[in-house]
Amino acid sequence: xxxxxxxxxxxxxxxxxxxxxxxxxxxxxxxxxxxxxxxxxxxxxxxxxxxxxxxxxxxxxxxxxxxxxxxxxxxxxxxxxxxxxxxxxxxxxxxxxxxxxxxxxxxxxxxxxxxxxxxxxxxxxxxxxxxxxxxxxxxxxxxxxxxxxxxxxxxxxxxxxxxx
Amino acid sequence: xxxxxxxxxxxxxxxxxxxxxxxxxxxxxxxxxxxxxxxxxxxxxxxxxxxxxxxxxxxxxxxxxxxxxxxxxxxxxxxxxxxxxxxxxxxxxxxxxxxxxxxxxxxxxxxxxxxxxxxxx
Numbered sequence: 123x124x125x126x127x128x129x130x131x132x133x134x135x136x137x138x139x140x141x142x143x144x145x146x147x148x149x150x151x152x153x154x155x156x157x158x159x160x161x162x163x164x165x166x167x168x169x170x171x172x173x174x175x176x177x178x179x180x181x182x183x184x185x186x187x188x189x190x191x192x193x194x195x196x197x198x199x200x201x202x203x204x205x206x207x208x209x210x211x212x213x214x215x216x217x218x219x220x221x222x223x224x225x226x227x228x229x230x231x232x233x234x235x236x237x238x239x240x241x242x243x244x245x246x247x248x249x250x251x252x253x254x255x256x257x258x259x260x261x262x263x264x265x266x267x268x269x270x271x272x273x274x275x276x277x278x279x280x281x282x283x284x285x286x
Numbered sequence: 287x288x289x290x291x292x293x294x295x296x297x298x299x300x301x302x303x304x305x306x307x308x309x310x311x312x313x314x315x316x317x318x319x320x321x322x323x324x325x326x327x328x329x330x331x332x333x334x335x336x337x338x339x340x341x342x343x344x345x346x347x348x349x350x351x352x353x354x355x356x357x358x359x360x361x362x363x364x365x366x367x368x369x370x371x372x373x374x375x376x377x378x379x380x381x382x383x384x385x386x387x388x389x390x391x392x393x394x395x396x397x398x399x400x401x402x403x404x405x406x407x
Contacts, residue, residue, distance in 0.1 A: 153372035155386050195366045197387045216293075224290040230297050244384075249326030250391045252382045258307035265301045 131173070131181055138165035138185040139192070146193060154256060156201070156240050157263045160233070160271055162189065163209075167229045167275035170213045171222050182210055201243045208239035222279060229272025233264035314380035317394040320358045322351065324389050331395065334358060344388040351392065358392060360385065 141161040150158060162185055169178040186206050190199040209232040216228040237260040244253050322330045322342060329342065332353060339361070340351045349370065352361040360370040363385060370385035382393035 153369055153374070155367070155369045155384060193366070195387060198367075201386070220290050220293065227290050227293045227297070231293060234297070234300060244386060248324075248384075248386070248389050248391065250323060250382075250384075252323075252391055252393050253384055255311050255380050255382065256384070258304040258311060261300060261304035262308055265297060265304075 127177070131177055134165050134169055134173075134181045135184045135188075138162040138181065139188055141165065142185070142189045143192065152259075152263065154259050156237070156244075156256065156260050159267050160236075161274075163229070163232070163236075163268075164271045164274045164278070166206075166210065167213065167225055167232065167272055168278055170210075170217055170228070171225060171275075171279060175214055178214075179210060182206055200247060201240045204243035205236040205238075205240035209233065209236035211235075222276070225276040225279065226269050226272030229275065230265055230268040233268025233271075234261060237261055237264040311380040312378055314378045316377060316379050318356070319395040320353075320376060320392060321395050323391040323393070332358065342388075342390060344390065347388050349385055349388055349390055359383070360390075360392070363388070 139162070141164060145159055145161045148159070165185070166178065166182055169181050173181075186199070186202050190196055190202060212235040213228045213232040216231060220228050237257065241253060241257050241260065244256075245251060318334050320332045320334055321328050322332065322340075324342075324344070330340065332338075332340070332351075334353055334356045336353065337355070338353050340353075342349050342351060347364040349360050349364075350362040352359055357375040359375045360373070360383060363371050365385060365387035367387065370383050370388075370390070373383050376383050376392055376394065379394045379396075382391050384391050
């Protein structure tokens with residue numbers, strides 16, 4: 123891996139961790155586990171369209187591991203990891219299908235997959251089917267948050283392309 | 287039809303259906319008996335008519351559960367996210383209180399596994 127690429131990817135990881143830290147400071151009005159804005163996903167959506175699958179995966183894994191260490195809840199690592207990887211695979215498949223101008227749609231589908239992954243992991247770990255009743259709430263918030271983060275990534279991509 | 291429109295047409299029903307289900311879940315009727323579960327096993331059946339405070343321990347952590355005036359909630363928790371405390375009183379039969387770090391679930395007892403005592407008593 124070239125030094126320039128490595129630096130760019132490290133920068134991506136750094137930005138996503140900063141966004142994660144920023145989001146921790148915003149009080150969450152919804153007392154439901156798993157509902158969040160997911161600002162860090164802006165970087166994932168952006169990276170999917172800019173870097174190779176392997177490079178994006180590296181950024182994603184580094185961010186998920188480090189962010190759960192920062193937030194001090196390693197128990198939720200498994201849920202984020204399952205959701206994150208499912209979301210990543212979905213967006214990777216959509217990369218060829220949806221062009222860069224419609225990134226936000228990939229992001230919404232990614233968010234839906236993320237929620238499904240999260241809930242499945244939570245059900246598997248706690249062996250409690252009742253958790254599935256959280257899924258509709260997560261999906262509503264996921265679709266909205268996914269569209270928002272997708273639009274952010276799309277705008278960032280537009281600006282960066284203009285400069286290069 | 288452009289490809290991204292097809293995807294939007296898939297997303298829209300997901301959003302609408304989820305919103306409808308969310309509203310339904312929030313309004314599902316509750317009951318008089320709650321159960322505290324961990325990893326699929328019932329730890330305690332709680333009659334909500336009796337006011338009490340129960341501490342459920344889990345490894346180094348614990349949840350303090352309060353029953354008061356026919357309602358149940360998590361009063362305190364030693365977990366980092368405090369989501370279960372913020373959820374407040376258990377209101378809906380379809381929407382349990384969950385503490386993911388402590389693997390704890392509190393929900394109204396479902397009719398299908400209510401035992402004979404609940405029926406006769």
